[in-house]
Amino acid sequence: MDWIAEIDTAAGRIADHAQRTPVMHSAVLWDRPVALKLEQMQHTGSFKARGAFNTLLSQPVPAGGVVAASGGNHGAAVAYAAMRTGHKAQIFVPEMAGPAKIALIERTGAGLTVVPGQYANALEAAQEYEARTGAMQVHAYDAPATVAGQGTCLREWEAQGLDADTVLIAVGGGGLIAGAMAWLQGRRKVVAVEPETSQALHTALAQGAPVDVEVSGVAANALGARRIGRICFELAQDWLGASVVVPDQAITAAQRALWQSHRILVEPAGACALAALTSGAYVPEPDERVAVLVCGGNIAPDPLG
Structure with missing residues (x-):
């Protein structure tokens, strides 16, 4: 590349x-x-907002919107980018994300699910949501x-x-x-x-x-x-x-x-x-x-x- x-x-x-x-x-x-x-x-x-905006602006976003798993910062960035570009967003975070980052995501109006465990558990839940709804996965790093x-x-x-x-x-x-x-x-x-x-x-x-x-x-x-x-x-x-x-x-x-x-x-x-x-x-x-x-x-x- x-x-x-x-x-x-x-x-x-x-x-x-x-x-x-x-x-x-x-x-x-x-x-x-x-x-x-x-x-x-x-x-x-x-x-994280840099990668989130680049992803949402570089390809068509499906009717199901976007989905992301995050320890907190990536989820907030994807939720914010989705809000600014007019797309639906569903964010999955682990409990360890903490109240400050959870509140930050909630302020964007995105859907939010708090998952027991760690980031890997939130990613599994996000992948299940992607398969079920056709939402576009915005990966945190890979x-x-x-x-x-x-x-x-x-x-x-x-x-x-x-x-x-x-x-x-x-x-x-x-x-x-x-x-x-x-x-x-x-x-x-x-x-x-x-x-x-x-x-x-x-x-x-x-x-x-x-x-x-x-x-x-x-x-x-x-x-x-x-x-x-x-x-x-x-x-x-x-x-x-x-x-x-x-x-x-x-x-x-x-x-x-x-x-x-x-x-x-x-x-x-x-x-x-x-x-x-x-x-x-x-x-x-x-x-x-x-x-x-x-x-x-x-x-x-x-x-x-």
């Missing part, structure tokens, strides 16, 4: 629908300056339209003057980092960062193939895919620079640092990539310029109710 062309096309397609999120530099989060892309300021609080949409984030960041050798990106199912690898194709080093308790990509790389992993921890409702996406795994064979894991306490420490230093309020997943730097899980070379993608801001509980 010509990923560059796909991402260029996606960028044009979603230009009037997705936010152009800001970037900044911090000299206080770590022992040297670090660039940040504030994707938690995207519609519905995460990068579909070309989703990956191309997420790739617009790095395309946009480079257009905003990204000055870094290395980009650190949190990984759940792999849609965001797949889009980054598909766009960058080795021009910059891409580092995957996962929680120790939910490391689908790290485990797949060690095993030589995607495998099921156990999922838990503070970021599980956003980074809790049981198995890494096929597209991400295949792209990682060619373009991933490094893979590291971080403990939950490092994630929450990075979350606090973003708030205390810059009044940036993010969910644990949004701080996961930064945690690789602040915990020492990833140690750059002395002259290596580093950037961090801040991917989600749907903190629970909602600080303003």
Whole structure:
């Protein structure tokens, strides 16, 4: 697949629908300056709106509407994109999505079903709904339209003057980092960062193939895919620079640092990539310029109710 062309096309397609999120530099989060892309300021609080809009705008949507399974952020993005484009949406989330993300989805007017268990259980329910109704499945991470949409984030960041050798990106199912690898194709080093308790990509790389992993921890409702996406795994064979894991306490420490230093309020997943730097899980070379993608801001509980 010509990923560059796909991402260029996606960028044009979603230009009037997705936010152009800001970037900044911090000299206080770590022992040297670090660039940040504030994707938690995207519609519905995460990068997921990019892939959702690209999917809905790139193909005919059937009369049955769209269906999505999600830990919360993807579901909110699909529900929002469906609302904005005039389509019916049914979203399935696991109980671990939490009240803040559930409320976010409900505000879009989409149908919502809360499923016992984890993301994999919600995906099974969504697939059953798809088979029963003919709705179009909008996969959270393992579909070309989703990956191309997420790739617009790095395309946009480079257009905003990204000055870094290395980009650190949190990984759940792999849609965001797949889009980054598909766009960058080795021009910059891409580092995957996962929680120790939910490391689908790290485990797949060690095993030589995607495998099921156990999922838990503070970021599980956003980074809790049981198995890494096929597209991400295949792209990682060619373009991933490094893979590291971080403990939950490092994630929450990075979350606090973003708030205390810059009044940036993010969910644990949004701080996961930064945690690789602040915990020492990833140690750059002395002259290596580093950037961090801040991917989600749907903190629970909602600080303003």
